[in-house]
Amino acid sequence: MTTENFNISAILQKLPVFAGLSANEYAHIQKICQPARVADGETLFVEGDSSPCMYVLLSGDIQLRTHTHGPIHTLTPGELFGEIGLISQQNRTATAIARAASVLLQIDGDVFQDLLAREPRISFYIMRNITLNLANHIARMNKGDILDFIPTGNH
Template sequence: MHETRLDIPQILSRLPLFQELAPEQIAALEPACRERRLAKGEMLFQKGDLPKGFYVIVFGQIKLAFPSSQGNEKVMQIVGPRQSFGEAIMFLNRPCPVFAEGLVDSLLLHIGSGPVFALLESDPLFARRMLAGLSMRLHSLVQDVETYSLRSSAQRVVGYLLQQCPQDGPCEGSFDISLPTSKQVIASRLNLTPETLSRIFHDLAVNGLIGVSGKQITIKDAKRLREFDL
């Protein structure tokens, strides 16, 4: 059975980074794009690999993490559909400081650096959008450091749960959310052990703030949850 060929120009034009580009600019990028399908648990690249471009996710979910000599890992970022990653390392042309692994079956596009650099030189608006994306990522990392340094374990978990609020509804009262990945990955992302995360979920449930059923979480009272452990 033959796989359907991707319409790369259409995919690129729907991504926030590229959606303002003219058709001829999209066409110039197409030869540099390579489709990459990744199975759950499959490595995309390892720490120390040299970048030759960056990635955008068509569908799926990718984990970026630091490995350790003890076999543990620290999840730095979880990247989802229509998001990109790897731009900063592409600019620096240095070995990757993290590894990338598929959390679910995923489809990505690898975009080679050459045409991207040419586009950056010819299109100031595109350059500003890419710079804005990198700046937002840096701001997010600074917020992470603040969270790990100044907030308790429970406050980190509460903040994470409230961030999962459905985009099509108000984050007030009672609502349901679905955790986007495993509790082990979430614990690492929040700089917690899985045991600590489970204990906090249990404490929140005992206090009548949430209900837990696998990956399904019911926020019973968003206002009370925000005030927990302040």
């Protein structure tokens, strides 16, 4: 399975979690990405599952849903998901179901952690970006923008 029809480097550079990395560092990230395909209607993972990897949607549609709230977000190409569980070691907080045949990049958690251990600058920027995102969520919560906290695909 290939991803040759996609500009992987450009897609990774648009993801906020990787903001600030150099071209060489994006190349390190790209090297650990594995292509994956899911068929329309196929379940990628289930709420409560372990979180051994994260994904970038290249094409198609993935719906995130929870037992409590039902559908919470439909991912579109260019979105990253599954990263929070990967970093926090928590189980999946939602179920991901393909709503169309989809092509993904899969980043294995162990390989990702090895990269972060070998490349402290990459680790710094990713952790900084996650922290900034969390701080922005907390600030909006403190202002009462509670509707902004319905999950948006960063699972």
